[in-house]
Amino acid sequence: xxxxxxxxxxxxxxxxxxxxxxxxxxxxxxxxxxxxxxxxxxxxxxxxxxxxxxxxxxxxxxxxxxxxxxxxxxxxxxxxxxxxxxxxxxxxxxxxxxxxxxxxxxxxxxxxxxxxxxxxxxxxxxxxxxxxxxxxxxxxxxxxxxxxxxxxxxxxxxxxxxxxxxxxxxxxxxxxxxxxxxxxxxxxxxxxxxxxxxxxxxxxxxxxxxxxxxxxxxxxxxxxxxxxxxxxxxxxxxxxxxxxxxxxxxxxxxxxxxxxxxxxxxxxxxxxxxxxxxxxxxxxxxxxxxxxxxxxxxxxxxxxxxxxxxxxxxxxxxxxx
Numbered sequence: 001x002x003x004x005x006x007x008x009x010x011x012x013x014x015x016x017x018x019x020x021x022x023x024x025x026x027x028x029x030x031x032x033x034x035x036x037x038x039x040x041x042x043x044x045x046x047x048x049x050x051x052x053x054x055x056x057x058x059x060x061x062x063x064x065x066x067x068x069x070x071x072x073x074x075x076x077x078x079x080x081x082x083x084x085x086x087x088x089x090x091x092x093x094x095x096x097x098x099x100x101x102x103x104x105x106x107x108x109x110x111x112x113x114x115x116x117x118x119x120x121x122x123x124x125x126x127x128x129x130x131x132x133x134x135x136x137x138x139x140x141x142x143x144x145x146x147x148x149x150x151x152x153x154x155x156x157x158x159x160x161x162x163x164x165x166x167x168x169x170x171x172x173x174x175x176x177x178x179x180x181x182x183x184x185x186x187x188x189x190x191x192x193x194x195x196x197x198x199x200x201x202x203x204x205x206x207x208x209x210x211x212x213x214x215x216x217x218x219x220x221x222x223x224x225x226x227x228x229x230x231x232x233x234x235x236x237x238x239x240x241x242x243x244x245x246x247x248x249x250x251x252x253x254x255x256x257x258x259x260x261x262x263x264x265x266x267x268x269x270x271x272x273x274x275x276x277x278x279x280x281x282x283x284x285x286x287x288x289x290x291x292x293x294x295x296x297x298x299x300x301x302x303x304x305x306x307x308x309x310x311x312x313x314x315x316x317x318x319x320x321x
Contacts, residue, residue, distance in 0.1 A: 013284040015162050015208075019115030020100070021288075023066035024093045027054035028081050028123040028135050030073040050122055051075055053227040057120055060231045064238040064288035066118055069093065073135055082136035087145065094149060101157035116162040116286075119146065122227070125169030129217045132169045142167060151206045162286050163209040164243070166230065170221045207281035212247060215273055222257070225273050229253035234288075243286040247277045 029047040051074040058070045071089055073081050097114050104113035121142060123132040130143040140146075142165075152159045214226035229250045237246060254275050 015116070015284045015286045017065075017115045017287070017289075018110045019104070019113040020111070021066040021116045021118070022093070022097065022100075022114045023058075023061045023068040023118040023120070024089070025054055025058055025061075025068060025070045025072075025120040026081065026086060026089060026122070027051060027070070027072040027120075028133070029054075031124070031133065031135055031137055047122075047124065049224065053224060053231075054120075054122060056231050057227060060234045060238075061118055061120075064234055081134060083134040083138040083140055086134055086140055090146060090149065094155060097155065098157050114158070114161070116164070117150070117158065118164040118166065119150075120166040120168070121146070122168040125221070147206055147209075147211070150209070153205070160208060162243075162282075163206070165209065165211045166226075167212065168214045168221065168226050170215065208283070209278075209280040210243065210247070210282060210286075211278040211280065212250075213276040213278075215275065217276070222271075222273055225254050225257045226250070226275060239289045241287075243288065244279070244282075247275075251275050251277070 027050055029050045031046065051072050054070060054072050055075070058068045061068045071081060097117070100112060100114045104110055121132060123134070125132055126139075128139075128141070131139045131141050134140050147165065149155065150158060150163050215221035233246050233249045233253065237249065241249075251274075254273055257273065
């Protein structure tokens with residue numbers, strides 16, 4: 001159906017959530033140097049407090065309907081979240097999704113399949129905007145070793161089903177210092193969403209996906225800004241609001257925060273943080289929980305959302321498509 005015809009109808013389809021949403025959280029908060037005999041914890045780079053944030057993230061995702069697996073060094077898996085271990089965790093999760101799909105087909109019961117996935121990765125990052133550090137100080141490339149495994153050609157059981165990736169790690173070494181701006185809303189469309197979608201002829205690459213990064217390319221990421229905002233927004237609005245709108249609210253919350261630069265003791269300077277959210281061929285509205293109706297009137301949805309939330313939520317959204 002052409003876009004013009006869809007607009008004439010005034011409706012946009014909604015992703016079906018018939019099935020069981022599945023989530024995977026990997027939080028690496030302790031790091032080690034290994035030799036042939038010993039391992040030594042690198043306490044100076046431990047991510048203190050991130051285990052508690054990961055637990056709250058698990059509770060949040062479960063609140064909006066996900067069955068959630070959490071893996072964290074400090075929660076019974078000390079020193080085990082090595083590169084090889086993470087590869088194994090991801091592969092077992094993929095196997096689980098395929099087995100759920102097979103069981104649903106064997107029993108002719110879609111409710112036994114996976115309806116959507118959420119993958120949360122939290123660790124140290126570095127100069128490469130797609131690489132995290134594992135507990136054994138080796139690297140894991142989320143683009144090559146995670147996203148590609150969820151492409152339609154690689155994971156056919158998740159074709160046309162939503163995939164949400166939440167990535168918490170630094171993507172460079174620069175602070176985002178921000179600039180002073182008037183309190184009055186500026187006359188600009190700099191925060192407008194830029195469309196990246198293309199008409200799909202053959203389902204092959206990653207699609208129906210949201211990739212949310214805690215910071216923009218080249219920038220450092222403060223540890224708790226992103227997670228705290230997601231937890232707060234999802235818990236308060238996750239049952240009622242469309243997911244893209246939720247991430248706009250997350251962006252607004254992160255924009256309000258300021259972090260202290262490392263090493264600045266006297267007259268400490270602060271830095272800002274800007275999240276990046278990529279939408280990849282996301283062709284329908286996505287709700288965590290809501291009516292089972294497949295089509296929702298576009299105008300009614302927008303009017304209801306505007307009535308519930310302040311205008312400034314729309315103002316400072318920093319997202320890309």
